[in-house]
Amino acid sequence: MRLLRVELGSVAKTMSSFKEELARLNTVVGNLTKKFEDIEVRLNVLETSNRDRTTSVPDDQQLSDLVTQLRVELNDREQEGLQNDIEIAGLDEKNGENPTHLVLSLATKLGYELEERDIVSAERIGSRRAYAASGERPRPRPIVVRMVRRAVRDAMIRAARVRRGTDSAGVMEGEPRRVYVNERLTPTNRNLFFKTREECRRAGWKHVWTRNGRIFTRKSDVTEIRRVRAISDLNKFFGTCNI
Structure with missing residues (x-):
């Protein structure tokens, strides 16, 4: 127990x-x-x-970058809408002219068989320029041409590049002028292309051109090709853009 x-x-x-x-x-x-x-x-x-x-809320730099990006994207969309267009500069402007016939005559001189049915529209753009005080004749307004297809536009541009230096002789009466045939650019791209050419000239870069509405530059024949999409790219390539 x-x-x-x-x-x-x-x-x-x-x-x-x-x-x-x-x-x-x-x-x-x-x-x-x-x-x-x-x-x-x-x-x-x-x-x-x-x-x-x-x-x-992003800081100032973020906002600036965002605004730049949106502007670039908007400009790209606008440029896509011009993919069938060319711009012809250097053809004297006369009362009663037919821009479509001028374009066809120029194509013939360039060796390209362009037909009227290939053209959607052809017209002068911008305000008509007045004579200078010196009496010098004003530069003619460019002719903007919209083709039915991008392939037609590209073929016309290629023909003009092969015969670079073509003038208006045989296309129309009057003193010959140098004629330029280029793809049409948006106002933003036109201004950017002008500034890019100026910066390349100032810095001694050899090449600047456009292709499919895009702007490219190259320092020499052996250096890399660079695309310019905004002024910020010019600042990056050349330092502060002074233009």
Whole structure:
């Protein structure tokens, strides 16, 4: 009987130890749970803070870059709308003229068989220029021609490049003028092309040209070809653009 009491006492003592250990473990688990909860709260705060930073109002440079990017994309879309167009400069302007017939005559001189059905429209653009005070005749307004297909436009431009230096003799009466046939550019690209030519001339770069409405430049025959999409590219290639 006494032995039984001793064993029961030992069991009770062991159970008490288990209870104490269980209580301690519960405390530890509770502390760990609180720590995990604290960590989760901090992570949520950090994630929220990061989202706030990425969606907050951008700084001046970010805004400037975004505006430039949007302008470039808008200009690219506008240029795509001119993919069938050419611009002819140098043909004297006369009252009662027929621009379509002038274009056909020029194509014949360039050795390209262009037909009237290949032309959607042909017209002078811009305000008519007045004579200078010196009496010198004004530069004629360019003729913008829209072809039925881009392939026709490209063929006309290729013919003009093969016969680079062609003048208006045989195309129309009057003193011959040098005639230029180029793809039509948006006002933005036309201005950018002008500035690119000026910067290339100033820096001694050899080549600047357009292809499919895009502007390219090259320092020499062996250097890399660079595309110019905005004034920022000129600043990058040549330093600060002074034009």
